[in-house]
Amino acid sequence: MPRLDRPRQQALSVSIATGAYAVSFGALSVAAGLDIWQTMALSLLVFSGGSQFAFVGVIGAGGSPGAAIATSTVLGLRNGFYGVGLAPVMRPMRGLRLAWASQVTIDESTAVALAQPAEDLEARRAGFWWTGVGVFVLWNAITVVGAVLGSRIGDPAQWGLDAAAAAAFLGLLWPRLATRPAQAVAAASAVLALALTPVLPAGLPILAAALVAIVAGWRAPRTADEVPE
DSSP states (O other), rough: OOTTTTHHHHHHHHHHHHHHHHHHHHHHHHHHHOOOOHHHHIIIIOHHHHHHHHHHHHHHOOOOOOHHHHHHHHHHHHHHHHHHHHHHOSSSHHHHHHHHHHOOSSSSHHHHHHTTTTTTTHHHHHHHHHHHHHHHHHHHHHHHHHHHHHHOOOGGGGTTTTGGGHHHHHHHHHHGOOOOHHHHHHHEEEEEEHHHHHTTTTTTHHHHHHHHHHHHHSSSSSSGGSSSO
16 A cells, blocks of 8 residues: 555545534524524534534523633634644744644644654644544534534434534544553543533633643653653
8 A cells, every 4th residue: 555545535534534523513503593694604624523513502501601712712722732742743834824724724634743753744744634624624514514414404403413513522532542651641631621621711721631641741751762662
């Protein structure tokens, strides 16, 4: 198999799977009271599934626009951390190319890029761009479909569309839980998030749980000599 075929195939499958659940965002957004144009603008400009679902979730629950924006922004901070891991792969970039890379730095493009061999920067870049652009196109197109259908299908929860985002995130995470340390970090993060959910505003428990992974990564062995047998 040619070297760049693997990241392109992964990008295609991830783009299709991610784009498919944009129908749930479109439907939930309209159900929360946004119109089709506002829903489209969220997907085009925010382009971060977790943040978008958080925004319409707060609005749908009767929260203020300010609270919805704050929650969405806090949850979207994770994308900034992705840039730290991707910087050695993507540099040098500047101008419009840098701005476009920032827009498509999301969970999926980061995961596919960093899943390629560390020494193969070209494969990592291919995984990033193919996934980022693929998800962007399909996510925005299918958001429109969901928004149009939203007023006709009734309560999206009856169709299970409200759980689509969580299912997609789990599908993205599952292959990376092959080792016991990864499973332990995931379990500790989940327990912390669940414990903090009743006492913190939406979005903050997720960021607090991310600290578990940051601490675990900070303490992880840095060289082969440090890895225990």
